[in-house]
Amino acid sequence: MSKLSLDELKSKAKVIRELIIRITTEAGSGHPTSSLSAADVVTALYFGGFMKFDPKKPADPDRDRFVLSKGHACPVLYSAMAEAGYFTVDEIMTLRKLGSPWEGHPNMRRLPGIEASTGSLGQGLSIGIGHALAARIDGKSYHTYVMMGDGEMGEGQVWEAIAAAHKYALNNLTAIIDQNGYQQTGATKEVLDLTAFQPKLEAFGWHVQTIAGNDMAEVVKALETANGIKDRPTCIVSRTQKGFPVVPLLEAEGDPNYHGKPFSKELAKKAIAMLG
Numbered sequence: 001m002s003k004l005s006l007d008e009l010k011s012k013a014k015v016i017r018e019l020i021i022r023i024t025t026e027a028g029s030g031h032p033t034s035s036l037s038a039a040d041v042v043t044a045l046y047f048g049g050f051m052k053f054d055p056k057k058p059a060d061p062d063r064d065r066f067v068l069s070k071g072h073a074c075p076v077l078y079s080a081m082a083e084a085g086y087f088t089v090d091e092i093m094t095l096r097k098l099g100s101p102w103e104g105h106p107n108m109r110r111l112p113g114i115e116a117s118t119g120s121l122g123q124g125l126s127i128g129i130g131h132a133l134a135a136r137i138d139g140k141s142y143h144t145y146v147m148m149g150d151g152e153m154g155e156g157q158v159w160e161a162i163a164a165a166h167k168y169a170l171n172n173l174t175a176i177i178d179q180n181g182y183q184q185t186g187a188t189k190e191v192l193d194l195t196a197f198q199p200k201l202e203a204f205g206w207h208v209q210t211i212a213g214n215d216m217a218e219v220v221k222a223l224e225t226a227n228g229i230k231d232r233p234t235c236i237v238s239r240t241q242k243g244f245p246v247v248p249l250l251e252a253e254g255d256p257n258y259h260g261k262p263f264s265k266e267l268a269k270k271a272i273a274m275l276g
C-alpha cells in the first residue's frame with residue numbers, strides 16, 4: 001500500500017479515469033459515467049494511505065475491506081486494482097469479454113481482492129456490516145469501506161443496514177454515498193428523492209460529512225476525519241458529477257447521465273484528451 005501526496009493522487013485519478021474509458025470502450029459496454037464519478041474516492045482509498053492491503057496477499061485476514069456495492073461501476077475498481085498491482089492492464093482490457101473473470105459486475109469467486117459479488121443493488125452495506133462484525137468477533141483492527149450509489153439508496157435493505165450498523169456501534173465501518181445525481185432512468189431526485197442524506201443518516205445515529213467528492217483535497221480530508229470517529233459508524237456523502245470531468249461532452253451528446261453506455265471510440269478520444 002502506498003501513500004501518495006495530493007498532487008500524486010490527482011494524477012493517479014486521471015490514470016484511473018483513462019483506464020475506465022479505455023476498458024469500457026474496448027468492451028463496447030459497461031458503465032463509464034458511474035465509474036468516473038467515483039474515481040476520486042476510490043483512488044484516495046487505494047493510494048492515499050487509507051486502506052491497508054497487499055496485492056500479493058489478497059486474502060490476508062488483516063486487510064482492510066472495500067465493498068463496491070454499486071457493482072456496475074466495477075471499471076473504477078478494476079482500474080484502481082490494476083494500478084495497485086492486483087491485475088495487469090491487459091487483463092482488465094478483457095472486461096465483459098466471454099469467459100473473462102473481469103465481468104460486468106465484480107465476482108469474488110473469480111478475482112482476488114474482490115470482497116463481495118455485487119450488482120444487485122442494496123446489498124453491499126449489509127455485507128460490509130458482516131465484515132465489520134467479524135472484525136470485532138475476531139479481535140481484528142481492519143476497517144471496512146462500502147460505496148453505494150444515490151439511486152441505490154432507494155433500496156429498503158440499505159436503511160435496515162443503516163439502523164443495524166448504529167445498533168452495533170460499528171466504529172470500524174465507513175459508508176460512502178456517491179451522490180452523482182442520476183440513476184438508471186433519470187435524475188435521482190425525480191425517481192425517488194431521498195437526497196437529504198446527511199440529516200437522515202444523522203437521525204439514525206451516524207457521523208456524517210457531506211463533501212465535494214470530485215475534489216481530491218476534500219476527499220482526503222473527509223477520509224481522515226472518518227478515521228478519527230471512534231464511537232459509531234461514519235458516512236461520507238460524496239457529491240459528485242456522473243461522468244466527471246467529461247460532462248460537457250455528454251451534454252453535447254444530449255445525455256448527461258449516459259448510464260450504462262460505453263463511449264464510442266471518437267468520444268473516448270475526446271474524453272481522454274479532456275482529462276489533461
Ligand SMILES: Cc1ncc(C[n+]2csc(CCOP(=O)(O)OP(=O)(O)O)c2C)c(N)n1
Binds near residue numbers: 031034035037152183
Ligand atoms: C436491485 C437492483 N435493481 C435494479 C438494478 C438495475 N440498475 C443498475 S444500475 C442502476 C442505477 C443505479 O443508480 P445509482 O445507485 O445512483 O448508481 P450510479 O450509476 O448513478 O453511480 C439500476 C437501477 C440493479 N442492478 N439492482
Ligand SMILES: [Mg+2]
Binds near residue numbers: 182
Ligand atoms: Mg447515481
